[in-house]
Amino acid sequence: MLLHPEVIEKQEFRGSMIARIDNTKCRRCGLCREKCRFDAISEDFKVDPFSCEGCGVCTLVCPVNAIFLDERIAGYVYLSKIKSGFMVHAMLNPGEANSGKLVAIVRQNAVMLAKRENIDIILIDGPPGIGCPAISSVVDVDIGLIITEPTISGFHDLKRVLLLLKHFDIPSLVCINMYDINYNNTDKIVEFCRENDIEVIGRIPFNPEVTKAMIDGKTIVEYSPESDAAKEIERIWGRILSI
DSSP: OOSOOEEEEEEEEEEEEEEEEOTTTOOOOOHHHHHOTTOOBOTTSOBOTTTOOOOOHHHHHOTTOOEEEEEEEEEEEEEEEETTEEEEEEEEOTTOOOOHHHHHHHHHHHHHHHHHHTOOOOOOOOOSSSSHHHHHHHTTOSOEEEEEOSSHHHHHHHHHHHHHHHHTTOOEEEEEETGGGOHHHHHHHHHHHHHTTOEEEEEEOOOHHHHHHHHTTSOHHHHOTTSHHHHHHHHHHHHHHHO
8 A cells, every 4th residue: 555556567466265055966955054153054055255254064965966166266366566676465354364375475476587587685574473464474484574662572582573584594583563662571571682683773763754654655765865764774774785
């Protein structure tokens, strides 16, 4: 929403499955309806695409093999042009779950684009947490920048992500966002990083201009380049490039 990508290419992403009943074979025995815990099969033996989770139980219990699992379009992957270069991104259909498979496809497309356009750096905006999408986003990267906040939950999540990156032998950098909303917690994070030889690469101050920038559909660097938050972000970027 902030980078306003202009789509150049679009491709389907087929990630989930949906049941399909072959009415020429179906005997209407009702076993599929009985065993479906998602109530996705109606009385007239039609599959509700919004309720079906693609688990496959119905295909196992059908005595005449009248039910099949088909891949369905879960969303789309895009290649777009933005002000500062290119952006590879994806959009899932409502209700579809993110997956490592989707992240892997986005990353593969980004690598191919970078080679084609002679681009040296790929930035990956990783998801929060340490689940499958996060793991898929950090594998084989050169360095990981963890953005945290000086809260108890932020400190807890920081430790979990650090363990994930350590597992994959990925060097870690830490940035504390809105560091000045709680100096005590900021000091605890800094001390923890010092004890574990992790560089705190930057501390972004709280600034209401950031919210105003988002409302205006811009990044803080575009909206208010002279603000303390924007200058710190630029300084952090310079430090990352030097590393």
